[in-house]
Amino acid sequence: MADRLSVTILTPEGEKFKGEASELLAPAHEGEVGILPGHSDFLSRSVPGVVVISEGGSKTVFSVGRGILEVADNKVKLLVDTAERSDQIDLPRARAKLEKVTAAITEAGADFNLQKPEYIDMYWAKKRAEARINAAGR
Numbered sequence: 475m476a477d478r479l480s481v482t483i484l485t486p487e488g489e490k491f492k493g494e495a496s497e498l499l500a501p502a503h504e505g506e507v508g509i510l511p512g513h514s515d516f517l518s519r520s521v522p523g524v525v526v527i528s529e530g531g532s533k534t535v536f537s538v539g540r541g542i543l544e545v546a547d548n549k550v551k552l553l554v555d556t557a558e559r560s561d562q563i564d565l566p567r568a569r570a571k572l573e574k575v576t577a578a579i580t581e582a583g584a585d586f587n588l589q590k591p592e593y594i595d596m597y598w599a600k601k602r603a604e605a606r607i608n609a610a611g612r
Contacts, residue, residue, distance in 0.1 A: 476511050476548045481527055483536060483552045490557040491536065497528040498550055501605075502543050509545055516545040520554055522601040524609045535560035537609035539602055556602065563610040572603035 481498055483491040498509045501523025507516070520543040525536040541554030579586055579596055586593050 478548065479509060479511055479513075480549045481552075482550070483525070483538070483554065483557045485554055485557050490559075491527065491534065493527070493529070493534075495527045495529045495550075499524075499526040500543055500550075500552065501525070501538065507543070509550055511548050513545050513548075515547075516543070518543045520552060522598065522605040524560075524605060524612065525552065525557075526612070533612075535609050535612045537563060537602075537606040539605075540598065558606065558609070560609040560612055563606050565607065565610045568603050568606035568610065572600065572607060575600045575603060 478494045478496060479498060481491060481493055481495045482489065496511070500507055500509065501521050503519040503521055506523070507518070520538060520541045522537075522539050525538050527534040527536070537556075537558045537560065538552060538554045539556035541552060544551045544553070575596055579600065582593065582596075588594055588597060
């Protein structure tokens, strides 16, 4: 059993992270998942959230969007639509986006329905903004 994970975070714009880790926390469809070396093979949808990559006492934090989380042979791949390091997040912009999308959802009121594409987009925009704010706070 290896004592390290090989971690890669890929977006349509390219590689956002490639390195080793002793532990990784990531958002999965079923909830947050902790991954250590020797983890069993795993495949899940990834939802907007915070990824914490731990190595040698230091942590690297990312906000990620939707995608796929794959774990196999001590390799972790996150293939996501967005990924942003916590120290590069524009916090006022993220808060403004959250306020804007929350207001739009509130305005929709009883008409808000996740079966409608425009509301699905609002829902995911809210989740991305929340993830950015949470990542920036770590």
